[in-house]
Amino acid sequence: MTANEDQEMELEALRSIYEGDECFKEVSPVSFQFRVGDLENTKAFILDVxxxxTYPESAPQISLDAFFNNKISAETKQLILSKLEEQVEANLGTAMMxxxxxxxxxNQEELMENHRPVMTTVTLTTCSETTALSSTATKREKKEQLTKSQKRRMINRTDNKGELPRGWNWIDVIKHLSKTGGKDED
Structure with a gap:
């Protein structure tokens, strides 16, 4: 069989085995992701293969660069990849996915036994630094200025709470109909 025929057969087998399994994802016909462990498990990781x-005569490319794996240290990733490379060498020439x-x-527990979650660092700034940064980075927006007469009219329209009285913008229906005319029925 040629490499493409072997790949097609293995692809069909993987699809049937992992149908409906949320841990397996076919990214493309030659690229796959497999999650080892539950989502809630801190020792879970995703294999990108x-x-x-020329696969299966040559080794597949295995990666742990998925965003899901960001909390895994470089040493742990290297250990996992080296152990998987040993398995690849043992199964070279056959369908091995x-x-x-x-x-x-x-072997998840063995692979992740030295796992220490990687913590990301957060930089704290003082309040004075924040205000200095914000004042230089952005310009102040100007508010619309009202004239004295516009302010007086607005105050005259509002009540003591600053709200407009009910119906301030209502129209006189009779006056409106006399100007526009009613429907004439023929």
Whole structure:
């Protein structure tokens, strides 16, 4: 069989095995993601696997660069990749995706035993630094200025709470109909 026929057969097998499994995702016909562990588990990780043109005769490309894996240290990622490379070497020349995924699931605890979640750093700034930054970065927006007569008219229209009285903008229906005319029925 050619490499493409082997890939097609393995792709069909993976689709049937992992149909409906939320841990498996087919990104493209030659690229897959497999989550090892539950979403809530701090020791869960995602394997990104891509087949080269000559797969299964040559090794697939395995990566742990998914955003989901950001909390895993570089040392732990390197350990996982080296252990998976050993499995790839042992299964070279055969369809190995199912074997790799299941091996990773079974050995998750061993792979993640030295796992310490990576913490991201947050920079704190003082209040004076924040105001200095905001005053230089953005210009002040000017409010619309009203004339004295506009202010007087607005105050005369409002009550003591600053709200307009009910019906201030109502129209006189009779006056309006006399100007526009009513419907003439023919």
């Amino acid at each position: 891509t087949w080269p043109d 199912y074997t790799l995924f299941e091996w990773a699931k079974e």
